[in-house]
Amino acid sequence: MTAQIIDGAAVAARLRQTIAARVTDIKAKQGRVPGLAVVLVGEDPASHVYVRNKHKATVEVGMRSIEHKLDATTSEADLLDLVQRLNADADVDGILVQLPVPKHINADRVLQAIDPDKDVDGFHPINAGRLAVGQPALVPCTPSGCMILLKEALPNLNGMHAVVVGRSNIVGKPIAQLLLQADCTVTIAHSRTRDLPAVCRSADVLIAAVGKAEMIKGDWIKPGAVVIDVGINRVPAADGKSKLVGDVATAEALPHAKAITPVPGGVGPMTIACLLNNTLMAFERRHGKH
Ligand SMILES: NC(=O)c1ccc[n+]([C@@H]2O[C@H](COP(=O)([O-])OP(=O)(O)OC[C@H]3O[C@@H](n4cnc5c(N)ncnc54)[C@H](OP(=O)(O)O)[C@@H]3O)[C@@H](O)[C@H]2O)c1
Numbered sequence: 226m227t228a229q230i231i232d233g234a235a236v237a238a239r240l241r242q243t244i245a246a247r248v249t250d251i252k253a254k255q256g257r258v259p260g261l262a263v264v265l266v267g268e269d270p271a272s273h274v275y276v277r278n279k280h281k282a283t284v285e286v287g288m289r290s291i292e293h294k295l296d297a298t299t300s301e302a303d304l305l306d307l308v309q310r311l312n313a314d315a316d317v318d319g320i321l322v323q324l325p326v327p328k329h330i331n332a333d334r335v336l337q338a339i340d341p342d343k344d345v346d347g348f349h350p351i352n353a354g355r356l357a358v359g360q361p362a363l364v365p366c367t368p369s370g371c372m373i374l375l376k377e378a379l380p381n382l383n384g385m386h387a388v389v390v391g392r393s394n395i396v397g398k399p400i401a402q403l404l405l406q407a408d409c410t411v412t413i414a415h416s417r418t419r420d421l422p423a424v425c426r427s428a429d430v431l432i433a434a435v436g437k438a439e440m441i442k443g444d445w446i447k448p449g450a451v452v453i454d455v456g457i458n459r460v461p462a463a464d465g466k467s468k469l470v471g472d473v474a475t476a477e478a479l480p481h482a483k484a485i486t487p488v489p490g491g492v493g494p495m496t497i498a499c500l501l502n503n504t505l506m507a508f509e510r511r512h513g514k515h
Pocket residue numbers: 367390391392393394395396397414415416417418421434435436437455456457458492493496
């Protein structure tokens with residue numbers, strides 16, 4: 226047996242096409258398009274790449290991209306002021322403040338200043354709470370993407386034992402909530418979990434969101450399990466350059482798993498597609514669904 230490779234790039238491309246078609250329809254009917262505002266503070270090179278990719282993807286589906294690139298010395302008060310202006314701007318449907326922000330700015334205070342109905346990253350405690358109690362919420366993008374990929378391989382999750390390795394607020398916890406909503410029995414594992422290999426071996430669905438290169442070995446995977454590898458880790462490559470690997474030792478996992486997401490090309494491409502989907506949802510909640 227060798228695992229099916231779940232093609233995140235293809236699934237993300239399909240989702241972006243669906244979103245683009247909806248945006249075209251909205252434009253024809255309402256004469257306006259959803260707008261996504263992205264705020265970047267400072268010069269972090271990786272953040273600049275992420276923001277550039279988000280801008281490109283936003284424009285490609287026909288939405289309006291509003292970029293605010295602020296100097297690294299911007300004060301927290303000025304950033305909060307910008308967030309308030311974006312909250313009040315009727316043409317802005319989604320607001321995203323790219324993390325990390327410089328150390329002199331309290332990221333929690335900034336994220337909590339975003340109008341929860343425009344919080345397309347889904348990091349606001351109001352959205353985390355709505356998700357936890359099963360109310361309509363803007364759900365963090367990576368967890369949403371994981372669920373879409375998981376359902377590609379396993380449309381009915383009812384009664385499955387899902388193990389989520391990682392309990393961060395942006396990945397592990399929201400994925401666990403989504404799995405619970407999908408009627409899985411959910412175990413959340415973390416750095417203090419005892420006998421992690423045995424816990425993983427009990428999983429019909431294994432979600433790896435740890436941030437440790439290839440930590441999850443082939444023999445930790447229950448035969449026939451579906452594995453979603455969220456990890457993105459840069460490691461030295463044989464040619465002296467570097468390469469990206471996930472949290473799962475993919476080659477070892479292939480003979481055990483039913484299906485697995487690759488790194489790169491698995492969860493990664495879904496994140497931006499789900500950000501666009503959240504922007505569309507935020508627009509539709511504000512202006513009515515068409
Ligand atoms: N594909 C994407 O678009 C995307 C998006 C976001 C993140 N990521 C990637 O996903 C990974 C996780 O991200 P994150 O933001 O959730 O990371 P994080 O905030 O650092 O959380 C990591 C989690 O893993 C747990 N952990 C660490 N070492 C462990 C070990 N040896 N055994 C068991 N659990 C362990 C930690 O446990 P404690 O809570 O006990 O410390 C923590 O809950 C990273 O590789 C990140 O780059 C990918």
